[in-house]
Amino acid sequence: MFKSLTVKLAALAAGAAFSALPLAAQAQNIMDQIKQRGTLVVGVKADYKPYGFRDPAGKIVGIEPDLAQDVATKLGVKLELVPVVSSNRMQFLDQGKIDLMIATMNDKPDRRKVVYIVEPSYYASMTNVLTLKSNKLKDWNELKGKKVCMIQGAWYNKKLQEDYGMEALAFKGTAEAFSALKANNCVGFAYDDTFILASLLEPEWKDYEMPLKSILEDPWGLAVKLGEENFYKFMSEMVKEWHRSGRIVALEKKYGMANTGYALQMQTQFNKK
Amino acid sequence: MEAFYLWWRWLYDTTGINLTIFYDAFDRTRFVAGFFTTLQLSASCIFLSVVIGVVGAWLQGSRLVITRHLLYWYIQFFRNTPPLVQLYFFYFGVGALLKTPGGEPMVSNVAWATLGLAMYAGAFNIEIFRSGIESVPRATLEAAQSFGFSRLQAYRHIVLPLAFRVCLPALNNNLVNLVKTTSIAYAIAVPEMLYVASQIWSDSNNVKEMMNVLLLCYVALVGVFVYVMNRWERAMKMPGFGA
Numbered sequence: 343m344f345k346s347l348t349v350k351l352a353a354l355a356a357g358a359a360f361s362a363l364p365l366a367a368q369a370q371n372i373m374d375q376i377k378q379r380g381t382l383v384v385g386v387k388a389d390y391k392p393y394g395f396r397d398p399a400g401k402i403v404g405i406e407p408d409l410a411q412d413v414a415t416k417l418g419v420k421l422e423l424v425p426v427v428s429s430n431r432m433q434f435l436d437q438g439k440i441d442l443m444i445a446t447m448n449d450k451p452d453r454r455k456v457v458y459i460v461e462p463s464y465y466a467s468m469t470n471v472l473t474l475k476s477n478k479l480k481d482w483n484e485l486k487g488k489k490v491c492m493i494q495g496a497w498y499n500k501k502l503q504e505d506y507g508m509e510a511l512a513f514k515g516t517a518e519a520f521s522a523l524k525a526n527n528c529v530g531f532a533y534d535d536t537f538i539l540a541s542l543l544e545p546e547w548k549d550y551e552m553p554l555k556s557i558l559e560d561p562w563g564l565a566v567k568l569g570e571e572n573f574y575k576f577m578s579e580m581v582k583e584w585h586r587s588g589r590i591v592a593l594e595k596k597y598g599m600a601n602t603g604y605a606l607q608m609q610t611q612f613n614k615k
Numbered sequence: 616m617e618a619f620y621l622w623w624r625w626l627y628d629t630t631g632i633n634l635t636i637f638y639d640a641f642d643r644t645r646f647v648a649g650f651f652t653t654l655q656l657s658a659s660c661i662f663l664s665v666v667i668g669v670v671g672a673w674l675q676g677s678r679l680v681i682t683r684h685l686l687y688w689y690i691q692f693f694r695n696t697p698p699l700v701q702l703y704f705f706y707f708g709v710g711a712l713l714k715t716p717g718g719e720p721m722v723s724n725v726a727w728a729t730l731g732l733a734m735y736a737g738a739f740n741i742e743i744f745r746s747g748i749e750s751v752p753r754a755t756l757e758a759a760q761s762f763g764f765s766r767l768q769a770y771r772h773i774v775l776p777l778a779f780r781v782c783l784p785a786l787n788n789n790l791v792n793l794v795k796t797t798s799i800a801y802a803i804a805v806p807e808m809l810y811v812a813s814q815i816w817s818d819s820n821n822v823k824e825m826m827n828v829l830l831l832c833y834v835a836l837v838g839v840f841v842y843v844m845n846r847w848e849r850a851m852k853m854p855g856f857g858a
Contacts, residue, residue: 494814494817496817497818500641500814503641510804510814511724511804512804512810513802513804521707522804524711525707526714526718526720527710527720527724
């Protein structure tokens with residue numbers, strides 16, 4: 343009798359546990375979890391100035407940590423930043439180690455299969471040229487027939503050569519390309535405008551500028567875990583608000599960067615509506 | 616001609632074998648240009664390195680100690696370092712220092728590639744020619760002297776022709792190696808075949824096809840070169856001399 347009682351109690355407990363599971367699966371609302379926890383965990387870069395980098399005290403600062411703080415403030419919780427790199431940012435999000443990912447990630451179709459990329463895009467890198475101020479470059483067509491340093495494998499290299507007739511000097515890494523640019527082996531360096539603007543913050547490039555109009559946008563995507571519909575809608579609204587209020591334009595200025603073409607475009611676009 | 620190009624497009628659409636160098640005008644032009652650049656680079660490097668080899672082998676017999684020492688260090692430097700490292704050193708290191716008053720670089724990347732590779736192969740050629748020269752028997756040299764040939768005349772008319780025939784197989788070996796080594800010029804953005812192929816496959820995502828095309832092109836190029844050199848070897852053969 344004693345044995346059968348414990349068996350019945352065990353069966354009852356197991357039954358209760360199993361019946362609770364489907365309810366738990368449906369309540370997969372990360373926003374509730376965040377509010378319960380009192381902390382929002384965001385994955386950001388810690389090595390890409392000025393989007394996410396460490397200040398002299400070792401704290402992670404930058405444009406993207408500031409955006410993460412905006413989200414935490416809106417949700418009324420504390421912010422916890424987790425440093426990520428390109429090779430683990432999507433995995434951390436998928437495994438639940440982070441709730442949100444804002445880590446300079448380019449929006450690509452195969453990535454959309456792994457994480458839930460929020461639309462509209464919060465940011466985009468476009469293509470532009472780093473060149474000497476003394477060259478007084480005004481227009482893309484002035485580069486026709488001139489040697490321009492590029493990075494091997496960049497998706498826009500062929501387009502730039504076809505559309506503007508420039509001669510490509512493509513190197514394997516940015517170090518070689520910078521070296522060739524400094525030695526005047528090419529008239530300019532065509533690459534992501536975000537990377538060029540970040541480089542212009544360094545004193546070694548004080549005689550250089552990025553004078554042309556940025557073209558060929560490549561959107562970045564901040565992401566939430568696949569299936570989190572509520573959080574997706576929330577972040578989508580946040581991005582629209584960022585564009586409307588000019589928050590991203592202001593953050594670029596805050597970190598001493600000249601404004602990227604995309605950020606300005608988005609601000610105009612969302613204020614017209 | 617258009618129909619020929621379009622067939623390759625059809626091939627891509629049906630089988631997925633993407634050979635943009637046939638149906639895309641831009642890729643076609645640059646690949647052909649790359650092939651001709653490789654040819655040009657190979658030809659100028661071969662010519663220069665043979666000249667360096669002949670002159671160097673001559674200077675090795677010089678009476679001046681300083682000449683012999685300089686030559687020794689030249690050979691050590693260019694034989695003991697990898698050609699890619701040499702090219703990087705010349706283009707990024709030395710090239711950055713050699714500037715005209717206007718700030719423009721004095722030597723272009725193609726010039727550095729030609730110079731660097733010619734000097735690299737030249738160092739090997741000096742040793743190859745030396746092996747040929749040393750194979751000429753002392754008795755022949757003494758006979759030349761007794762005929763009143765000066766050192767230079769003996770070198771030009773007697774030693775060099777004999778030495779050349781002996782070292783031709785080894786020289787061919789080195790020159791074939793040189794033709795293949797021109798592909799490392801891609802690291803300093805010289806628009807030769809490998810560089811152009813790597814651009815094409817990163818733009819059009821057809822690595823497998825381009826790798827095969829590249830391999831076939833190099834095999835064809837080197838094959839033709841080896842065939843010509845073999846014909847020349849046979850033509851230069853002296854009846855009764857050697858095996």
